[in-house]
Amino acid sequence: MNHDVRQQQKEELKALGKALFHDLKAHESMTLTYSGEKSLFIRINQTKVCQASHIDQGFVSMDFISHNCHTETTFSITGQLTEDLKRAWEALGNCRNECKTLPEDPYIVLPEEGESSDENHYGKLAPEDKLADILLKPAEPCDLAGLYAAGILMRASMNSKGQFHWFSTENFYFDYSLYTSSQKAIKATYAGSEWDDEKYTASLQEAKRRLEILEQHPRKLTPGKYRVYLAPPAAAEFLNLLTWSGLSEQSLRQGQSPLKKLSEGEMKLSPLFSLDEDFHLGLIPRFNEFGEISPLKISLIKEGELASLLVNKRTAQEYSLTSNAANISETPRSVKVQPGNLKESSILSRLGTGVYISNLHYLNWSDLQNGRATGMTRYGCFWVEEGKIVSPIQDMRFDETLYNVFGDCLEDLGEKAELIPHIFSYGEQSLGGTSVPGMLLNNFTFTL
Amino acid sequence: MSRNLTERLKKLHHQADWVGVREVKETLRNCIARNGKIEQNTMTIDHGLMVEVLVDGQFAYCGTSDTSTQALQTACDRAVLLARHMSSRKIFPFTPDHRPLAVGEYHAPAEILLNKATAGDVAGLLIDATQKMKLSDKIVNCMAHALLSEKESTLVSSTGSHIHQVFSSVASIMSATAQDGSEIQTRSTGVPCHQGGLEFLDRAVIEREAERVGRESLELLTAEQCPTGVYDLVLAPDQLYLQVHESIGHPLELDRILGDERNYAGWSFVQASDFGKLQYGSPLLNVVFDPTLMSEYASYAFDDTGLPATRQYLIKDGILLRGIGGIDSQKRLALPGVACSRASSWNRPPIDRMANINIEPGDTSFNEMISGVERGIYMTTNTSWSIDDYRNKFQFGCEYARLIENGKLTKVLRNPNYRGTTKTFWHNLKKVGDASTFEIWGSPGCGKGEPNQGITVGHAVPACLFGDIEVFGGSL
Numbered sequence: 001m002n003h004d005v006r007q008q009q010k011e012e013l014k015a016l017g018k019a020l021f022h023d024l025k026a027h028e029s030m031t032l033t034y035s036g037e038k039s040l041f042i043r044i045n046q047t048k049v050c051q052a053s054h055i056d057q058g059f060v061s062m063d064f065i066s067h068n069c070h071t072e073t074t075f076s077i078t079g080q081l082t083e084d085l086k087r088a089w090e091a092l093g094n095c096r097n098e099c100k101t102l103p104e105d106p107y108i109v110l111p112e113e114g115e116s117s118d119e120n121h122y123g124k125l126a127p128e129d130k131l132a133d134i135l136l137k138p139a140e141p142c143d144l145a146g147l148y149a150a151g152i153l154m155r156a157s158m159n160s161k162g163q164f165h166w167f168s169t170e171n172f173y174f175d176y177s178l179y180t181s182s183q184k185a186i187k188a189t190y191a192g193s194e195w196d197d198e199k200y201t202a203s204l205q206e207a208k209r210r211l212e213i214l215e216q217h218p219r220k221l222t223p224g225k226y227r228v229y230l231a232p233p234a235a236a237e238f239l240n241l242l243t244w245s246g247l248s249e250q251s252l253r254q255g256q257s258p259l260k261k262l263s264e265g266e267m268k269l270s271p272l273f274s275l276d277e278d279f280h281l282g283l284i285p286r287f288n289e290f291g292e293i294s295p296l297k298i299s300l301i302k303e304g305e306l307a308s309l310l311v312n313k314r315t316a317q318e319y320s321l322t323s324n325a326a327n328i329s330e331t332p333r334s335v336k337v338q339p340g341n342l343k344e345s346s347i348l349s350r351l352g353t354g355v356y357i358s359n360l361h362y363l364n365w366s367d368l369q370n371g372r373a374t375g376m377t378r379y380g381c382f383w384v385e386e387g388k389i390v391s392p393i394q395d396m397r398f399d400e401t402l403y404n405v406f407g408d409c410l411e412d413l414g415e416k417a418e419l420i421p422h423i424f425s426y427g428e429q430s431l432g433g434t435s436v437p438g439m440l441l442n443n444f445t446f447t448l
Numbered sequence: 449m450s451r452n453l454t455e456r457l458k459k460l461h462h463q464a465d466w467v468g469v470r471e472v473k474e475t476l477r478n479c480i481a482r483n484g485k486i487e488q489n490t491m492t493i494d495h496g497l498m499v500e501v502l503v504d505g506q507f508a509y510c511g512t513s514d515t516s517t518q519a520l521q522t523a524c525d526r527a528v529l530l531a532r533h534m535s536s537r538k539i540f541p542f543t544p545d546h547r548p549l550a551v552g553e554y555h556a557p558a559e560i561l562l563n564k565a566t567a568g569d570v571a572g573l574l575i576d577a578t579q580k581m582k583l584s585d586k587i588v589n590c591m592a593h594a595l596l597s598e599k600e601s602t603l604v605s606s607t608g609s610h611i612h613q614v615f616s617s618v619a620s621i622m623s624a625t626a627q628d629g630s631e632i633q634t635r636s637t638g639v640p641c642h643q644g645g646l647e648f649l650d651r652a653v654i655e656r657e658a659e660r661v662g663r664e665s666l667e668l669l670t671a672e673q674c675p676t677g678v679y680d681l682v683l684a685p686d687q688l689y690l691q692v693h694e695s696i697g698h699p700l701e702l703d704r705i706l707g708d709e710r711n712y713a714g715w716s717f718v719q720a721s722d723f724g725k726l727q728y729g730s731p732l733l734n735v736v737f738d739p740t741l742m743s744e745y746a747s748y749a750f751d752d753t754g755l756p757a758t759r760q761y762l763i764k765d766g767i768l769l770r771g772i773g774g775i776d777s778q779k780r781l782a783l784p785g786v787a788c789s790r791a792s793s794w795n796r797p798p799i800d801r802m803a804n805i806n807i808e809p810g811d812t813s814f815n816e817m818i819s820g821v822e823r824g825i826y827m828t829t830n831t832s833w834s835i836d837d838y839r840n841k842f843q844f845g846c847e848y849a850r851l852i853e854n855g856k857l858t859k860v861l862r863n864p865n866y867r868g869t870t871k872t873f874w875h876n877l878k879k880v881g882d883a884s885t886f887e888i889w890g891s892p893g894c895g896k897g898e899p900n901q902g903i904t905v906g907h908a909v910p911a912c913l914f915g916d917i918e919v920f921g922g923s924l
């Protein structure tokens with residue numbers, strides 16, 4: 001069934017592209033990208049169903065070039081070729097009209113011939129008719145809030161030079177949190193492609209076990225410097241901020257990179273810290289909006305030094321560089337941080353006296369040029385004394401530079417990385433994830 | 449858009465207790481120029497339907513970008529089935545009374561229709577603006593960006609509701625980045641955003657603002673670092689609007705108070721029992737939910753459940769009166785709210801959202817406000833924001849500041865930041881600017897909800913003075 005849905009969508013896109021490409025004039029070229037999903041979302045609060053929705057959507061972006069003018073029209077599609085061709089012809093007409101009025105684009109990226117690809121991942125999702133019980137019964141009597149999202153996500157890219165890339169995957173995540181009566185919480189995510197009741201129950205049991213510690217009275221910390229352990233989800237939050245613009249060549253050139261001092265050799269990160277774009281994780285397509293296939297692995301930061309930045313074709317045109325097949329925003333799509341030597345069993349003893357931070361929240365740059373960020377602790381964060389958890393803490397605000405977090409203050413990284421799936425769903429479900437170990441830091445600054 | 453959505457709904461076969469269909473079509477132009485050249489020109493045409501059904505007390509939804517009759521029936525069937533599957537574990541027993549009948553229209557005023565400008569016209573304006581910004585070789589990057597939206601929404605229901613709303617809006621930002629050696633500073637216009645037409649892309653205003661941000665980016669290169677300490681703080685409307693958004697708007701959302709957002713956006717320090725009692729801030733603080741203010745970014749006549757939108761006090765004389773919650777949250781909490789169940793598009797169910805959340809003007813002119821400060825900082829234009837999940841401990845950064853010494857604005861300061869806690873901050877409100885300082889701001893993309901939704905919000909505020917605020921500058 002799912003195979004048919006994907007095959008049908010793929011064939012429809014090919015037919016759409018064939019008709020459009022056939023109509024192009026000699027001075028015109030086109031790249032079409034597609035993003036579609038058939039998703040089920042179940043929103044839960046107080047271990048009850050709050051909202052439930054099916055979403056069936058598809059969007060085609062038509063990147064159109066006429067002479068040296070360039071524009072793009074994105075339109076929603078129905079999956080029915082006749083109607084979608086009608087929408088596509090309207091979009092093409094719009095593109096042609098716009099190009100007549102637009103100035104030339106000096107950094108235009110023309111579509112090229114190249115290899116095609118076809119990648120499909122199949123899964124086994126929990127049955128919808130039993131889903132409410134499957135999700136909620138094992139959680140009782142706990143107070144649970146969260147979002148279950150499941151479905152088929154599809155991406156494609158094709159151009160008038162004959163290239164065609166297709167990626168589809170079927171997966172789910174249940175991103176949830178459990179609450180004590182005093183509203184302290186533990187956060188967890190169970191994700192995968194095949195639902196397994198036992199694995200879900202194990203995830204819940206671990207969260208419930210940690211929840212018990214939160215029942216104790218929380219300790220109020222005073223602002224100052226602390227030894228901290230950032231668990232993988234907390235480390236991933238910091239990395240997400242760092243990689244938002246930090247590894248982009250265009251951001252650096254335009255004065256918007258927090259890694260400027262690193263790129264100029266003025267500051268260094270810890271030799272323990274290495275970060276790669278690594279598509280071996282298999283979570284996200286390797287093709288980008290220009291139809292390029294990314295290398296399987298790009299070393300971005302190696303042992304504390306900037307190894308390379310992400311460069312897309314447009315940036316490469318503007319600054320006479322070579323593209324490394326980065327996406328349009330030059331953000332890494334599949335981040336992997338190299339693990340260290342910190343054993344799971346010795347996290348608390350190595351932390352000694354300090355704060356175990358499970359999650360961070362609402363990070364933002366407080367001084368971009370100096371790589372300084374602020375944010376909050378969230379969910380299960382604990383005060384640890386002499387290697388033993390003593391109590392939860394009241395949430396604290398930090399203000400700290402990435403040169404300390406990934407540099408001077410970094411004592412060690414966990415020996416095992418955890419895969420933190422990307423679960424954003426603004427407009428559409430996101431793909432990919434971050435593979436990151438926990439991080440042991442000293443002198444981490446809390447301010448409020 | 450469908451010619452007769454009500455007739456299409458009537459032809460649906462279903463066994464639901466209530467059915468609603470919301471059709472949305474948005475055409476969004478996004479144009480960016482950089483350093484005298486076009487960077488990007490895109491148009492997005494997003495069109496789809498969302499079916500909402502009520503079965504056994506459970507609402508469920510099915511959205512589809514296929515607007516055909518067959519797809520509408522399929523969406524209705526899937527929503528009914530989903531509601532049936534979930535109803536045994538529903539959070540609240542809703543009834544058809546929770547979707548009251550409503551009929552009406554809304555057309556956002558636009559003096560000059562957006563389709564009067566070609567893509568080239570908009571691009572040309574923005575390209576020229578980036579050239580106006582470049583006042584010196586030290587300005588290394590100039591960017592101008594415009595976002596033009598035309599959106600049409602029709603909501604019909606099996607009980608006879610029919611609401612048709614048409615929105616036209618314009619948002620823009622211009623920024624100049626200046627560099628001298630290792631010092632880099634960016635100055636921008638913020639993001640002016642309004643309902644309306646091309647009158648909000650007026651060439652004379654754009655060019656004047658472009659020159660200003662260019663000039664002020666150069667000023668920042670040689671400015672002193674913002675000092676660290678406790679100061680009186682005057683916030684310009686282009687910063688204060690976000691302070692209102694984060695520390696008044698979000699904590700007053702009833703779905704946060706209910707805990708619906710606990711797993712993502714967060715909770716609130718406000719409790720249901722606080723309404724009518726809590727002294728939220730100084731008696732000078734008056735906050736309204738006002739979807740009726742002409743040209744504000746999130747004005748409308750009905751929310752996406754069909755509730756008629758009216759102006760309501762949320763905070764009066766500093767006392768918390770009413771929360772920001774639509775009909776579903778109002779029923780679940782047994783509290784009054786406002787018409788604010790809004791969806792980002794056809795592909796998301798409505799949830800409690802801010803619309804226009806405004807501070808009413810006071811009686812102090814800007815000059816009077818400054819002249820009354822012996823030692824303070826005046827901060828303008830937000831650049832950084834962060835607040836905890838209970839909406840209590842916050843930190844904001846601005847682009848540009850001036851020192852206030854003995855009642856006068858003096859030196860320009862760079863990297864200004866401040867931090868505090870919500871109730872203490874609003875209790876420290878000492879002066880509220882008069883109508884001459886009142887400005888309309890907002891945001892094109894407030895994020896919230898599971899699945900996530902980014903939505904327009906409006907905030908109109910005067911300049912305000914706060915006492916005893918912890919401020920600081922940038923550093924490694």
